[in-house]
Amino acid sequence: MGNFGQLMDGFVVALTVHHVMIMVIGVLLGLVVGVLPGLGAPNGVSLLLPLTFTMDPIAAIILLTSMYWGALFGGSTTSILFNIPGEPSSVATTFDGHPMAKQGEAVRALTLAFGSAGFGAMVGVVVITLLSGWVANFALQFGSPEYFAVYFMAFASFIGMAGGSPFKTLVCIMLGLAVGTVGMDTISGEGRLTFGITQLTNGISFLIVVIGLFGIGELLLTIDEGYKFDGVKAKLSLRVIVRTLAELPRYWVTLLRSALIGCWMGITPGGPTAASFMSYALGRRFSRRGKYFGKGEPEGIVAPETADHSAGSCALLPMLALGVPGSATAAVMMGGLMIWGLSPGPMLFTTRPDFVWGLIASMYLGNVIAVVLVLATVPIFAWILRAPFTVVGPLIAIVCLIGAYTVSNHMFDIWVALAFGLVGYVFKKLDYPLAPFVLAVVLGDKAEDAFRQSMLSSGGSLSVFFEGSLVATMMGIGILLLSLPLLTTLFGALFRRGDSTDAGQTSRP
Amino acid sequence: MEISRKTMEVATAVLTGSVGALICYGSTENGIGWGPGGPEPGYFPFGIGCLILIGSLATLVQTFWKHAGAHPAGGHSAGAGAGAVPEEPFIDGTRLRLLVAFVLPIVAMTALSAWLGLYIGMGLYIFYTMRVSAGFRTLTSLAAALLVIAVNFVVFEKLFMVPLLKGPILEYFGIY
Numbered sequence: 029m030g031n032f033g034q035l036m037d038g039f040v041v042a043l044t045v046h047h048v049m050i051m052v053i054g055v056l057l058g059l060v061v062g063v064l065p066g067l068g069a070p071n072g073v074s075l076l077l078p079l080t081f082t083m084d085p086i087a088a089i090i091l092l093t094s095m096y097w098g099a100l101f102g103g104s105t106t107s108i109l110f111n112i113p114g115e116p117s118s119v120a121t122t123f124d125g126h127p128m129a130k131q132g133e134a135v136r137a138l139t140l141a142f143g144s145a146g147f148g149a150m151v152g153v154v155v156i157t158l159l160s161g162w163v164a165n166f167a168l169q170f171g172s173p174e175y176f177a178v179y180f181m182a183f184a185s186f187i188g189m190a191g192g193s194p195f196k197t198l199v200c201i202m203l204g205l206a207v208g209t210v211g212m213d214t215i216s217g218e219g220r221l222t223f224g225i226t227q228l229t230n231g232i233s234f235l236i237v238v239i240g241l242f243g244i245g246e247l248l249l250t251i252d253e254g255y256k257f258d259g260v261k262a263k264l265s266l267r268v269i270v271r272t273l274a275e276l277p278r279y280w281v282t283l284l285r286s287a288l289i290g291c292w293m294g295i296t297p298g299g300p301t302a303a304s305f306m307s308y309a310l311g312r313r314f315s316r317r318g319k320y321f322g323k324g325e326p327e328g329i330v331a332p333e334t335a336d337h338s339a340g341s342c343a344l345l346p347m348l349a350l351g352v353p354g355s356a357t358a359a360v361m362m363g364g365l366m367i368w369g370l371s372p373g374p375m376l377f378t379t380r381p382d383f384v385w386g387l388i389a390s391m392y393l394g395n396v397i398a399v400v401l402v403l404a405t406v407p408i409f410a411w412i413l414r415a416p417f418t419v420v421g422p423l424i425a426i427v428c429l430i431g432a433y434t435v436s437n438h439m440f441d442i443w444v445a446l447a448f449g450l451v452g453y454v455f456k457k458l459d460y461p462l463a464p465f466v467l468a469v470v471l472g473d474k475a476e477d478a479f480r481q482s483m484l485s486s487g488g489s490l491s492v493f494f495e496g497s498l499v500a501t502m503m504g505i506g507i508l509l510l511s512l513p514l515l516t517t518l519f520g521a522l523f524r525r526g527d528s529t530d531a532g533q534t535s536r537p
Numbered sequence: 538m539e540i541s542r543k544t545m546e547v548a549t550a551v552l553t554g555s556v557g558a559l560i561c562y563g564s565t566e567n568g569i570g571w572g573p574g575g576p577e578p579g580y581f582p583f584g585i586g587c588l589i590l591i592g593s594l595a596t597l598v599q600t601f602w603k604h605a606g607a608h609p610a611g612g613h614s615a616g617a618g619a620g621a622v623p624e625e626p627f628i629d630g631t632r633l634r635l636l637v638a639f640v641l642p643i644v645a646m647t648a649l650s651a652w653l654g655l656y657i658g659m660g661l662y663i664f665y666t667m668r669v670s671a672g673f674r675t676l677t678s679l680a681a682a683l684l685v686i687a688v689n690f691v692v693f694e695k696l697f698m699v700p701l702l703k704g705p706i707l708e709y710f711g712i713y
Contacts, residue, residue: 079697193599199553199592202585206560209585213567213578220578221563251639252632418671423685425643426659429650430689434699439651446647457627458542458549476581483576 031161038385050087051094055398058098063106063409067424069099070356071243074235075431077364085368086386094394096357100340101402104141105409117300117336120308124328131324139272140326141333142399148334149395151287152341157388163349164374173492176478177502179471182352185296186464188509196460204465207232208472227440234363234469235435240445241462243428245452282311282327286334294342299355299463307335356463359470538630543604545627550596557589654704660686
């Protein structure tokens with residue numbers, strides 16, 4: 029149990045007064061970000077990132093991850109009380125959470141959500157603790173073809189597993205990669221795709237892209253959807269909280285199943301949103317009380333929340349161990365690591381064990397702090413959300429624009445962020461997936477380097493990706509994932525003759 | 538004015554397709570072939586541009602296919618998600634007006650900030666939105682604007698030491 033000793037060392041790093049303070053601040057900021065529509069976890073982390081450039085990397089990553097936990101928890105508060113998901117990943121929580129709150133059991137719904145979310149997050153962190161060292165050791169054997177195969181697999185799984193149109197996913201990934209290539213080429217030093225615009229020579233920062241796509245885009249979407257609060261009052265009673273927490277173990281089947289789904293979707297880049305929907309759909313199918321789902325059924329809250337949070341924490345595993353983030357927020361954090369001068373991936377475990385294990389230890393503590401704080405602050409946030417959006421909206425807009433400016437102190441960046449905001453709004457409405465876009469922007473350079481280096485070593489022959497058994501297996505899985513939409517279409521056509529009503533059900537939650 | 542979803546799908550696919558073509562064109566300036574030192578810098582972007590073009594064309598075809606026949610043959614609609622539900626428009630007139638009313642002041646603020654600095658830009662923007670959109674009294678709006686400026690000034694200039702753009706007016710008063 030080498031990992032256990034290292035984890036204890038990590039706790040020594042994480043459990044200083046300074047770091048615990050940072051966790052509390054991070055969680056609180058995250059709650060704000062999670063509760064306010066238009067500000068989400070990826071965007072919040074991007075806004076905070078430029079302010080951490082001067083901080084010590086360990087403190088900085090603890091701040092960012094704590095903010096991430098806070099945002100994940102905060103998103104559920106609005107889902108349950110106002111039927112407005114603060115985060116895309118908490119959409120599935122509204123299905124049963126809001127009905128239960130409307131029946132006068134708001135506190136029970138909130139406690140169920142936070143309790144199961146805490147459980148999911150803990151399972152995720154345990155998985156990270158157990159697996160990350162092993163994955164990193166495994167990844168130490170990787171050469172550039174293997175790395176390219178990993179990136180290929182990540183992108184292929186987006187195309188294969190996403191519910192929507194595979195072509196739209198393809199367009200998003202490629203646009204992201206293209207944004208990543210703008211600016212100076214790392215190998216030749218030539219400027220690429222700048223079209224003579226000098227401001228583009230330094231490239232387009234992924235932070236600007238995220239602030240635009242997720243921040244401004246989400247804001248426009250909120251305006252479009254009409255922002256009406258039909259809130260449920262929540263009066264916290266300690267007795268109800270304790271009673272609900274005692275009720276939670278009764279749903280152990282749902283808890284375990286959802287946590288497993290979450291871990292799987294988090295490690296493969298399916299992300300928390302897909303995980304929560306999938307877990308809800310499976311819960312409805314397998315639960316004995318499945319037909320009551322949607323009417324305020326406890327399991328309907330437990331299932332998406334557990335999966336959401338276990339996926340959210342597991343998304344950090346591939347980021348740390350492989351350098352391939354499992355979600356948009358993890359992608360932003362990985363970009364942060366690179367800015368702080370750390371290179372994510374297996375080497376990080378040997379060069380900076382204090383950083384890796386300090387971070388993992390902080391996840392345990394951060395989630396506990398998040399559960400406590402989120403329950404304690406429910407009344408405050410319920411009050412904030414009663415402010416009209418004509419006041420809150422412009423404030424969020426200012427935060428986004430200033431955030432875009434602080435990335436590198438250029439006004440040009442604000443215009444770029446606004447443009448990406450419009451793109452984000454249109455893409456979101458037309459079901460273009462945004463997470464792969466961000467992932468591609470962050471991974472663009474690394475994927476290209478891996479590709480070019482493999483091509484250099486093979487003299488331009490693509491066969492290098494199919495020679496070793498490891499790389500061939502990974503490329504094979506990638507190609508299989510790519511052809512998944514085609515295969516399901518074929519199978520759908522075959523089985524549709526028998527039962528025409530059942531065909532579309534799996535793709536829609 | 539109402540924009541249908543089909544119009545928007547087509548417009549977006551055409552736009553992404555043009556971006557793809559633009560990327561293909563842009564990458565030819567760096568060389569898309571095989572140089573003495575391996576693949577030239579434009580090699581990778583050129584492939585990306587082509588894939589964007591392919592994806593956009595496929596989306597176009599898919600859109601037309603879905604809207605041409607009432608019920609497309611085969612299992613192709615299973616992945617598209619929309620199914621046979623009567624389509625709602627991309628955006629209707631009221632929503633569009635709301636959206637424009639929200640976006641235009643932001644654009645105006647950005648343009649103003651580039652000239653007068655971010656603090657004055659955000660102050661004017663908050664004053665405008667509070668007074669016009671939210672309908673507060675002039676004095677309240679003014680106070681809110683000043684409060685926002687003050688809070689941002691303290692947070693960025695003092696706490697995090699990240700200077701924001703000041704512009705000529707603040708510099709005239711000796712604030713750098």
